[in-house]
Amino acid sequence: MxxxxxxxxxxxxxxxxxxxxxxxxxxxxxxxxxxxxxxxxxxxxxxxxxxxxxxxxxxxxxxxxxxxxxxxxxxxxxxxxxxxxxxxxxxxxxxxxxxxxxxxxxxxxxxxxxxxxxxxxxxxxxxxxxxxxxxxxxxxxxxxxxxxxxxxxxxxxxxxxxxxxxxxxxxxxxxxxxxxxxxxxxxxxxxxxxxxxxxxxxxxxxxxxxLHAWQDMPVSILGEERVITGTCLGVDDDGSLLLQTESGIERILSGDVSLRRA
Known part of the structure; x- marks a missing residue:
């Protein structure tokens, strides 16, 4: 080629x-x-x-x-x-x-x-x-x-x-x-x-x-120290990931995570 x-x-x-x-x-x-x-x-x-x-x-x-x-x-x-x-x-x-x-x-x-x-x-x-x-x-x-x-x-x-x-x-x-x-x-x-x-x-x-693959879907975020499970709300204005959990909305700032459908 x-x-x-x-x-x-x-x-x-x-x-x-x-x-x-x-x-x-x-x-x-x-x-x-x-x-x-x-x-x-x-x-x-x-x-x-x-x-x-x-x-x-x-x-x-x-x-x-x-x-x-x-x-x-x-x-x-x-x-x-x-x-x-x-x-x-x-x-x-x-x-x-x-x-x-x-x-x-x-x-x-x-x-x-x-x-x-x-x-x-x-x-x-x-x-x-x-x-x-x-x-x-x-x-x-x-x-x-x-x-x-x-x-x-x-x-x-x-x-x-x-x-x-x-x-x-x-x-x-x-x-x-x-x-x-x-x-x-x-x-x-x-x-x-x-x-x-x-x-x-x-x-x-x-x-x-x-085009977000997991918009409004249940997901698990596998970080280095813990697993966070919730509904993926999309992203914030700064590009951070927004996750609705039992304790409220969490902002995922680091890209060094593994995102999977729950």
């Missing part, structure tokens, strides 16, 4: 093409690690690194995310915001919304969101992981910068997995050509990130809850 061609991608981005500077690599350790190195050298907002193969891709909680061109689309996007990183609460949820809406626009059905950074696919009475997001934030005198890593399964991953996994081909009749898919995601990201820069996460909260 050939590399992503930035020229072909630019044609498909149309009016948004000037917002992105895309570099396609055959292989790298991690697109986010590579982009962080470029950011340190002054890379502008909108810089994108996409790789057909990652040898040390990073996922949530230090997990590895490996990629192959026929099985996944993996890339990282650098985006700069005014102010400090404290203003970026809920950014991973807004990014997840952008990806999910792009997939819906291409005809995918059953795409859902899991707090704080997973893209899911409804299967029967459960869900399988379709993709993931990892955001790394830093601040300096110029403002805040986010390196946004995104991985989407085109085909279900093979091997022993910690949780059920799905491929985009299970959500639609035919997986779009990779340039079409990539352009659709980048275009929607530009719209949502512009909205986020002005309004923060509150501007995306209602849309995110429309």
């Amino acid at each position: 050939p590399l992503i061609d930035p020229v072909l991608l630019k044609d498909r981005l149309a009016t948004q093409s000037g917002r992105f500077d895309v570099d396609a690599l055959d292989e790298c350790d991690s697109t986010s690690s590579e982009l962080l190195r470029r950011a340190d050298r002054g890379a502008p907002s909108g810089t994108v690194v996409v790789a057909d193969r990652q040898t040390a891709g990073r996922g949530r909680r230090g997990r590895q995310w490996l990629s192959q061109p026929e099985q996944s689309l993996t890339f990282s996007l650098l985006w700069r915001f005014p102010g400090n990183a404290m203003r970026l609460a809920g950014l991973s949820l807004a990014v997840g919304l952008a990806v999910a809406e792009a997939l819906e626009q291409l005809g995918a059905q059953g795409v859902r969101l899991k707090w704080p950074n997973d893209i899911l696919l409804a299967q029967g009475d459960g869900f399988a992981k379709l993709g993931g997001i990892l955001i790394e934030l830093t601040s300096d005198r110029r403002g805040a910068q986010a390196v946004i890593g995104i991985g989407i399964n085109l085909a279900p991953p093979a091997g022993d997995l910690l949780q059920p996994a799905a491929g985009l081909g299970q959500a639609m009749r035919q997986v779009p050509e990779r340039h079409v898919l990539f352009a659709a995601i980048l275009e929607r990201l530009a719209v949502i990130l512009d909205l986020f820069a002005v309004h923060g996460f509150p501007g995306a909260k209602t849309a995110w809850q429309r």
